[in-house]
Amino acid sequence: MSNSPLISGTLLTENCSKPRNHKIDRITPHYMCWYTDAKTCCESFLPASRRASANYCIGKDGEIWMNVEEKNRAWTTGSSYNDNRAVTIECANFMSPENYGVLPNLTYRSLVLLCVDICQRNGIEYINYTGDDNGNLTMHKWYQDTDCPGPWLSSHFEQLAIDINYRLHADIPMPAVFAGTYECMIDDLNVRTEPSLQGLIVAQYHKGETVNLENWYTSNDGYIWGRYIGFSSGEYRYVAVGRATGKVEDDDYLVKI
Numbered sequence: 273m274s275n276s277p278l279i280s281g282t283l284l285t286e287n288c289s290k291p292r293n294h295k296i297d298r299i300t301p302h303y304m305c306w307y308t309d310a311k312t313c314c315e316s317f318l319p320a321s322r323r324a325s326a327n328y329c330i331g332k333d334g335e336i337w338m339n340v341e342e343k344n345r346a347w348t349t350g351s352s353y354n355d356n357r358a359v360t361i362e363c364a365n366f367m368s369p370e371n372y373g374v375l376p377n378l379t380y381r382s383l384v385l386l387c388v389d390i391c392q393r394n395g396i397e398y399i400n401y402t403g404d405d406n407g408n409l410t411m412h413k414w415y416q417d418t419d420c421p422g423p424w425l426s427s428h429f430e431q432l433a434i435d436i437n438y439r440l441h442a443d444i445p446m447p448a449v450f451a452g453t454y455e456c457m458i459d460d461l462n463v464r465t466e467p468s469l470q471g472l473i474v475a476q477y478h479k480g481e482t483v484n485l486e487n488w489y490t491s492n493d494g495y496i497w498g499r500y501i502g503f504s505s506g507e508y509r510y511v512a513v514g515r516a517t518g519k520v521e522d523d524d525y526l527v528k529i
């Protein structure tokens with residue numbers, strides 16, 4: 273297991289479990305409740321009495337420092353289950369009442385780039401934010417009595433997933449809004465359990481039918497995939513919108529109406 277090349281410094285704490293007992297398959301961004309730099313945040317996790325840590329800290333200027341190596345389990349989320357699977361990241365945030373919890377632009381940008389790097393090094397093909405523990409982008413407050421990652425970051429997890437996935441698959445330009453009603457332009461469009469040609473086919477759309485896609489997409493197997501929650505299954509279902517050419521094409525399978 274490697275560490276991020278994006279760090280500006282390292283200040284390792286002994287507040288961790290060595291080694292982690294599960295492979296990395298998720299990311300848990302936190303907010304510090306602190307407008308400070310990455311090194312100061314790492315320093316705050318050095319005393320044994322603190323009994324807390326994070327794999328990485330991102331400061332108000334966007335600088336990234338490592339506090340616990342990725343091969344080890346940081347003590348960040350109060351959940352052995354989550355922290356053995358997650359790379360955890362503490363992010364600086366504004367503290368004034370009018371923008372409490374908001375990440376500075378440079379902090380948010382570094383968070384996106386660090387998440388992309390974590391995905392690439394650990395074989396996470398795309399971020400799937402489900403709003404619960406079934407996905408691979410998780411929140412501290414799902415495991416402990418806390419408001420972390422705070423009001424702003426909590427409401428930006430969907431966008432964070434889009435921003436990470438966009439960079440993981442940089443051949444796709446980011447549409448202003450992907451979500452919407454799409455009309456099927458071909459006779460048989462397969463609905464699958466994964467955004468991949470390997471996904472099980474569980475239904476089909478036919479020419480003229482419409483589907484409401486969420487504000488999410490990914491590029492895989494040469495196609496852009498959209499998703500929705502199946503009415504009867506309650507599970508995410510994926511459809512190929514068209515070839516992954518970087519723009520809308522005449523032969524797209526689904527056309528936004």
Ligand SMILES: [Zn+2]
Nearest residue numbers: 302303412420
């Ligand atoms: Zn937290």
